[in-house]
Amino acid sequence: MKDKLLISFSGGETSGYMLYWCLLHWSDKFEIKVVFANTGEENEETLIFVKKCAEHFKCDVVWVEAVFHKEYRKGTTHKIVNFETATRSKNLFEEMIKVYGIPNQAYPHCNRELKLAPIKSYMRFIGWKSYYTAIGIRNDEVDRVNSRHNELKLLYPFVTEKPITKPHINFWWSNQPFRLELKGYEGNCKTCWKKSDLKLWTIAQETPEKFENFKNLEVKYMRHIPPNRNDEGKKISFFRNNRTAAQILKEAGSKLKKAVDDSKNINFQSSLLDDDESCDIYAMCGESSLIQELKK
Numbered sequence: 001m002k003d004k005l006l007i008s009f010s011g012g013e014t015s016g017y018m019l020y021w022c023l024l025h026w027s028d029k030f031e032i033k034v035v036f037a038n039t040g041e042e043n044e045e046t047l048i049f050v051k052k053c054a055e056h057f058k059c060d061v062v063w064v065e066a067v068f069h070k071e072y073r074k075g076t077t078h079k080i081v082n083f084e085t086a087t088r089s090k091n092l093f094e095e096m097i098k099v100y101g102i103p104n105q106a107y108p109h110c111n112r113e114l115k116l117a118p119i120k121s122y123m124r125f126i127g128w129k130s131y132y133t134a135i136g137i138r139n140d141e142v143d144r145v146n147s148r149h150n151e152l153k154l155l156y157p158f159v160t161e162k163p164i165t166k167p168h169i170n171f172w173w174s175n176q177p178f179r180l181e182l183k184g185y186e187g188n189c190k191t192c193w194k195k196s197d198l199k200l201w202t203i204a205q206e207t208p209e210k211f212e213n214f215k216n217l218e219v220k221y222m223r224h225i226p227p228n229r230n231d232e233g234k235k236i237s238f239f240r241n242n243r244t245a246a247q248i249l250k251e252a253g254s255k256l257k258k259a260v261d262d263s264k265n266i267n268f269q270s271s272l273l274d275d276d277e278s279c280d281i282y283a284m285c286g287e288s289s290l291i292q293e294l295k296k
Helices: 013-026 043-055 089-101 107-123 139-144 166-174 197-206 210-221 245-252 289-294
Strands: 003-008 030-037 061-067 077-081 132-134
Touching: 003 013, 003 107, 013 030, 013 043, 013 166, 030 107, 043 061, 061 089, 061 107, 077 107, 089 107, 089 210, 139 210, 197 210, 197 245, 210 245
Parallel strands: 003 030, 003 132, 030 061
Antiparallel strands: 061 077
């Protein structure tokens, strides 16, 4: 009997290549389920890319979205959607904020509630109680490996089985009939608060309308403090150092330097300096020595 494997498909190119690699090399070893969690704040290009990957790799990708409940201690569940019915509005993010408040560096619950929780809910729904999870973290970002990877049954094929870096990913996709049509600094989530300031300022200069949802949500909910948060009397905003979307837009107007689009870089010898943006459902800071443990 095969072990079970969940492929957590984020909608990015590393995750997309991992999906292809796992299907090619691990289909005989595992019973595989592929799941993508839509947050409502994904770039449309991400949704198109997920759809194309499923079609091109000839696999079934299950799309899930979070369902929030106001009842005390009732956790987030899921509903199944598809490319056509996936949420493309502020509604899903707003429903999360009603229950948990505005997410930010101090309270990073958007990843937990919009991705991890609905995926776990779906896995319970299909009766999978024990399974491995394949995570799209590369060899050049090993510090994001979860230190509890053995306990959580997390697998990192691009660290242990096929160590690769961002330029390797770019090279592979440059030879495919389609790519994720986003610049390297844009990422899947339109204005993720984990992005570096330089990335946020560049996005604000090029597509300021992407900040409108967060801007409106801050105006509406910055005084909304859920019972589980010790922030009474404070104004809560999305971005680092208690900055609002309006402040990011204002700051961007005075910046001349722009973020570099690294999506076309195929130089394998490059020194890859990245910020800490990662919305992988299990990503966390760990020790670089974990790479040795993972390879045991």
